[in-house]
Amino acid sequence: MTTAPHPLPAALQADADWWRQASVYQIYPRSFADGNGDGIGDLRGIISRVPYLQKLGVDAVWLSPFYPSALADGGYDVDDYRDVDPRIGTLEEFDEMVAALHGVGIRLIVDVVPNHSSDRHEWFQEALASPKGSNARERYIFRDGRGKDGEEPPADWTSIFSGPAWTRVPDGQWYLHSFATEQPDFNWKHPEVHEDFLRTLAFWSDRGVDGFRIDVAHGLAKDLTEVLPSKAELKEMPKDGTHPLWDRDDVHQIYAEWRELFDRYDPPRIAVAEAWVETAERRAKYASPEGLGQAFNFDLMEADFDAAHFREIVTDNLAQSEVTGSSTTWVFSNHDGVRHATRYGLPPRAGRDVKQGAEWVLAGGPEDGIDRALGLRRARAATLFELALPGSAYLYQGEELGLHEVAEIPDEQRQDPAFWRTTAEDRGFDGLGRDGCRVPLPWTRTGESFGFGTGGAHLPQPAWFADFSVEAEDGVRGSTLEMYRAALRLRRELQSEESLTWDETLSIGAVLAFERPGGWLSVTNFGEAPVALPEGEVLIASSPLEGGKDDEILLPGATTAWLRRSAG
Structure with missing residues (x-):
């Protein structure tokens, strides 16, 4: 067994099952706290707020990507998987953060992005400089184009962020990117990709990381025939383990390799899959003890505030957790969705197949079509419901303050590719994009950035943040912050x-x-x-x-x- 350099207190070190009913607080690092005043949140800011996290009463922090990145997709375009973005900090500060969290009994989960890298990653730069058929290109998914001289992409596929899923390089070949152009997909049939990610997982585990959140866990394994299916044909193919791109059964061979590595540590490292799959049975495969061990269920994020729907979701997911031997996960808000205080103030979705963000657009923003007070009241009730459930609860930074989505961001200041790569008439991915839930947190009532940092904030904060700041709610009976603190304290006492x-x-x-x-x-x-x-x-x-x-x-x-x- 390998022991971390920043071990937890002895009383917690022996608890290998800590994750089963843990409360986990997601930090989007660029928007949590800015320690050096450059307008971007950083590790120094997180370190300064460890006492806040301790008082909140969470068991673990999930840290969204902090790696070097051009921010084509909010940090999910990774240049180097074994370093820290210099705008966010250093490896030494990362070690200091781990020690600070562990020192107060809080564990650390970090995001890993294995489906794709950044186009600035050294491997992709090597691929661009190498000829067709080279080993460097085989680490990614390059194809010749169709038509005369290969001027048409290998298939008419659309990326998740809209627009073509294939981009041509100067020598005429095309590469696949399921997301932004700057996010080329890895070829997981290449052994060097396997080996390099095992090195990455060991690198962070050796630095004391307790677990990993796996981004797009259902997308790694692909089976691309010589003649690729069309977009229409892809849409008709069942996602039952045989789809060419998504949720293939052979992806679990990758996670079996990872589990062998995780189990070499004491206690074993944990992992949770972000896997958008068709059924609870498909999701359960990611939660296998031989694989990642746990998988997000986003069912409550997509549900109306409705008793019958909530009961059905809870019943189904607890049944699935019994089958897998895992514990289920509960989440209402995260960095990819409209905050639940806002969702619950909008008209019911009533089962419509519409992204929450698109509803936000249709509602016209924060004052037209939304009952903000009712939304917050329902959000508080939903959170208390969530924290009473067995399983792990994932909380998103700022929900403990009752923050609503920020819609009033000028177009020119938006950063999310989900906004910029689609038209105003067809923002099918997430409405106004995801910037509205990524606005830096308000810590104080006043100041240029409400205490986020001395140099302002990288996304504009609305004036109403003052009344939702930590300063405005700290110690105030009945505030959302104090409700979360009390509920998390009781949860620890009551959960068995x-x-x-x-x-x-x-x-x-x-x-x-x-x-x-x-x-x-x-x-x-x-x-x-x-x-x-x-x-x-x-x-x-x-x-x-x-x-x-x-x-x-x-x-x-x-x-x-x-x-x-x-x-x-």
């Missing part, structure tokens, strides 16, 4: 076995209630009219409770409460 029992006497209509081992109960009112709570000790509520007849305690609409029932 990974199971729940639906309370059928309370789970009627718009009410959803379940009991956890140890005799505590979570009750959520998804409706508008208040309902009576059973007798018992209220531990926490997402909104103030109301009084009823005969000393009855009422749970208002869009509210969750945890309680211990009275004996007998």
Whole structure:
């Protein structure tokens, strides 16, 4: 076994199952805290806020990409997988951050981006300088074009960010990029790609990293025939393990290699897959103990604030976690989606196959078509529901402040390729793009950047951030920040076995209630009219409770409460 240079406190070191019911806080490093005043968040800023994370009460931090990058896709275009972007810090500061987090019992998960590199990566630059058929080109996916002199791409495929998925290089060949032009896809049939990523995983594990979030985990393995299918043919192909591009069964051979490496460490390194797949059964394959061990389920991110839908999602995902032996994950907001305080203030999706961001566009921004107060009230109730569930809860920076999506960003200041590579009429990927959830956090009520850093912020912050700042909420009874702190503290005290029992006497209509081992109960009112709570000790509520007849305690609409029932 390999031991990290910055071990956790002894009491936590032996807990190899820490991830099963962990609360994990996602940091998008460029927007968390700026320690050197250049307008971009950095490792020094994160180090300065470790006491804040400790007081919040999270078990781990998930750090989004911090590698050298041209930022063609917010850092997910990686120039060097074993270094730190100099705008964000140094390897020495990374080690200092690991030590600071571990020193207060917080573990660290880092993002790994194995589907593609940056076009500035030394391998891709070598490929461009090498001839057709060379080993350097075989590390990526190069093809000759179609038509006279190969002037047409090998296939008419569209990238995730819209536009062609193939780009031509000066000697006439084309390379595949599932995302932005600057993100060429690796060829995972090449042994050097396997070997290099194993080196990367060991490099960060040796520096004390406790786990990895795997970006586009379902995209690595590809099977590209000599004559490629058309875009229309691709669309009709089932994603059942045999699709040429997505969620192929042979991708799990890669993760079996990774698991061998992870298990050489004490405790074993953990991993969680970002795998957008067709069914819960397909997702379960990524959560295999022989592979990554855990996979994100984004079902609650895509659900309306609805009791029946929430119950169905929880039931299905807990059943799948039993099959895999893993624990499930819960998430409402992250760096890729509209914040849930905003989603829940918009009209219901009602099952429509529309990205949340597109709904945000249709709503016209923050004041037209959105009930901000109701959205936040529902978001608080949903979060308390989430934190009562068995499994791990992933929280996105700023949700603990009740932040809404920032829509009022001038076009010329937007950075997300999802915005720039599509038209105003057809922004199919994510509406206004993802900049609105990546605006730097407000720490203070005043100042040029609300305390983010002395040199301003790389994305504009709205004036209303003042009232949602850490300073405005710290120590204020009833604030969203204090609710998160109290809930995370209680969660640590109350969580035990990974199971729940639906309370059928309370789970009627718009009410959803379940009991956890140890005799505590979570009750959520998804409706508008208040309902009576059973007798018992209220531990926490997402909104103030109301009084009823005969000393009855009422749970208002869009509210969750945890309680211990009275004996007998």
